Amino acid sequence: MTEALQKTYQLRFSGVEEYRRQVWQVLTENFFQKYVAKVAAILDLGCGWGEFINHIQTGEKYGMDLNPDSGQRLNPEVTFLHQNCSARWQLPDGRLDMVFTSNFFEHLPSKDHLSRTLQQAKRCLKPGGRILYLGPNIRYLPGSYWDFWDHHIPLTHLLLMEILRMSDFQVERCIPRFLPYTMAGEKRPSLRLVRWYLKLPIAWRVFGRQFLVLGRNGG
Incomplete structure (x- = not known):
């Protein structure tokens, strides 16, 4: 499993690593930072090569991934948790203010793994x-969703909201169409265009293929 993850990352993202880093810096500064307090404790679940957690400004940072290469790419202030996310997390109860995760749940092998992962998120x-x-x-990627061999769970915004509520989270915000699909291909919009796009929700309804859901732990 570990070797397969390492090979997948290398094949999929080699050559676009610097561009991805720059795009995530724009996304973090111009959109995601408003959801994260500067003194918060945050976990990047399925942190990959650290594109989000390395850029977010906050107090206490954790990154979790099964790929051991992830730990080598995280900034020194990020604590790396090398583990299966559906097993008990190496964190105490009530440690975190936020769990962030991007393009990750669809890679889990089953809905049961997703449910157990959300139980750990709620605990921590x-x-x-x-x-x-x-x-x-x-819903907006009926064919190309399956172009990645490690996509296992078909997700829509409605499905994720349902499983969050079943896991005793309250849904605070849902954007069914937000960002375009992927940075694994050859298309590389300019950073100026990315900044412009984030400021125009009307464009999200046309080009958005990814959803955003924000949930709150009810306690």
Whole structure:
């Protein structure tokens, strides 16, 4: 499993690593930072190569991934948790203010793994803590959603909201169409265009293929 993850990352993202880093810096500064307090404790679940957690400004940072290469790419202030996310997390109860995860849940092998992962998120979040998820919406990607061999769970914004509520989270915000699909291909919009796009929600309704859902831990 570990070797497969390492190979997948290398094949999929080699050559676009610097561009991805720059795009995530724009996304973090111009959109996601408003959801994260500067003194918060945050976990990047399925942190990959650290594109989000390395850029977000906050007090206490954790990154979790099964890929051991992830730990080598995280900034020194990020604590790396190398583990299966559906097993008990290496964090105490109520440690976190936020769990952020991007393009990750669809890679879990089953809905049961997703349910157990959300149970761990709830345990480790403070009462009122939040979970913020960004991911591909199969409703708007009926074919290309399956172009990645490691996509297992078909997700829509409605499905994720339902499982969050079943896990005793309250849904605070849902954007069914937010960002375009993927940075694994050859298309590389300019950073100026990315900044412009974030300021125009009307464009999200046309080009958005990923959804955003924000949930709150009810305690």
